[in-house]
Amino acid sequence: MTDLIRVMEEGTSSGIQLEYNPETVLRTLNILWQGLLSVFIVILVVFLVVVILNLISAKSAKYKEAHAGEPTYSDKMKEKWANRAAAREDRKAQRLLEKEARKIAREEREKQKAESQENDENKDK
C-alpha cells in the first residue's frame, strides 16, 4: 500500500503539489461565512416570495369561496367587453342605416331635381 502511494505521488507527470498556504485558508474562511450567509439570504428571499404567493392564492381562494355563484371579476370584464362590442355593433349598424337613409334622400333629391328640370323644359316648350 505504501509503495502504491509512493508510486502515485511520484509516478505521475502532471498535477498539483499539495502545499499548506495560510492565505488560502484565510480566504476559505471568508468564503465559509460569505457563502453560507449568501445561500441563507437567497433562500430567505425565495421563502418570503413563496409565502406572499401562498397568501395571495389563499386570499383569492377565500374570496372565490365567499362570492361563490356571483360573477367573478373576469366574468364582469367579459360582460363589459361584450356590452361594448354590442354597442359598437349597434353604432356601426346605425351608421350604416344613416348612410343608407342619406343615400336614399340624395337619390330622392336628385330625382325631384330631374323632374323639376323636365317640368321647366316642358313649360318652355
Next chain:
Amino acid sequence: MDGLGFLIEGIAAIEWHHVVMWIIGFLMIFLAIKFKMEPTLLLPMGFGAILVNIPFTGVLNGEDGSFGILDVLKTVGLDTGEIFPLILFIGIGAMMDFGPLLSNPKLFFFGAAGQIGIFFTIVLAALCGFGLNEAITIGVIGTADGPTSITVANSLLSGTDSAYLISAITVCAYSYMALVPVIQPAVIKLTTTKKERMIKMEYNPKSVSKGTRIVFPIVVTLISGLIAPASVALVGCLMFGNLIRECGVLGSLADTASNVLSNLVTIFLGITVAAGMVGEDFLKLNTLIVLALGLFAFVFDTFGGIALAKFINLFTKKKINPMVGAAGISAFPMASRIVQKLGIKEDPSNHLLMHAAGANVAGQISSVIAGGILMAIAGI
C-alpha cells in the same frame, strides 16, 4: 513474424495504472448492476474508464492530431459551456414536483442548512494544501448534485494543472450520491436520539395554486440571477424544465425533457466524464484525499440539516423530526426515501415522506444556488 509485432504492441504497453483503472471500471459496472447504485451514470463511467485506459486508445485525441470521440464529446459537452450537465438540469426540472415544498415553505431552510458541508469542506481542503479553486470544487461535492459539481469544477479547473481533479470530483459526487443510503442512516443514527427520530409531524396538504406553481420557477430564477448572476445557467435550466412541466400547455415537451432528453444526455455525460479518468492522471494521492473530503462534505451536509431542526425545536412547540432536516440535500429522491424508511422503522405509523420530499427539493434548489454563489465568489 516481425510483421505481426503490432499484435502485441498494445499488450506490451500495459502499465500498472491501466490495470488499476480497469479494476475501478469493473467495480463501477459491478456496483451499478449488482447493487443498482446510480446505474445510469456509474455504468457508462465504468465502461468509459476501461475504454480510455486501453493503451493507444482511439477514443481520445491522438498525439498525431487525430480526434477521439470521447475527447470531442468532452470538448463539446463539458469544456464548452458545460452543455451536458445544463441540459440534464432541464430534464431534472421537468421531473421535479415543488408542491410539497411550496405548501410548507419553512422547509426551504433545511435545504440551505444541507449545504453547510460544502463550506466546511472548502476550509478543510485548503488546510490539506489544495489551492483556492481546487478547494472550492472539492467542497462542491457536498452539493450532492452531479451536474452542479461538474459545472463548477469545469468552470474553475478546466484548462488548469488541476483539470485531472474534474473526473475525480465527478466520480466522487456520483459515487457518494449512490452511497447516500449507506452514509445518511449512519449519520442520522449517530446524531439523533430514538426519541427525536420518533417525533411525529402532521401533514396538512394545502393545495398549491397553479399560478404559484407557474410563478415560482420564474421568481426563483430572477432572485438567484439578480443576487448571484453566475448561478443563472444552473438555476435557469432547472427552473425552465420545471416551468415546462407546470405551465400545463407543454405536456409533450415536459414528457420529452424528463424522459428522452435526460436519458440521452445521461448516456453521453457518463461516458464523457470518463474521458478524464486516464489512469496516469487519475491515480494520484490527491484523488484519494478528494474522495475522503467528499465523504466529509456529505456527512456534514446531513449533520447541517439535523442541527438546524434541533435548533428550531428549542424554540417551537410543534417539534420537527430532525431526520427531515437530513433530507435537505440534493440527492433526490433517495434522501427523502431514507428518512421515510427510518421513520417507519422507529414507529410504523410515522410517515415523514412528504415533509422529507419538501426538504429534499429545497436541497436541490439550494445546492444549485450554492454552486452559483461559489462561482460568483471565485470570480467566474
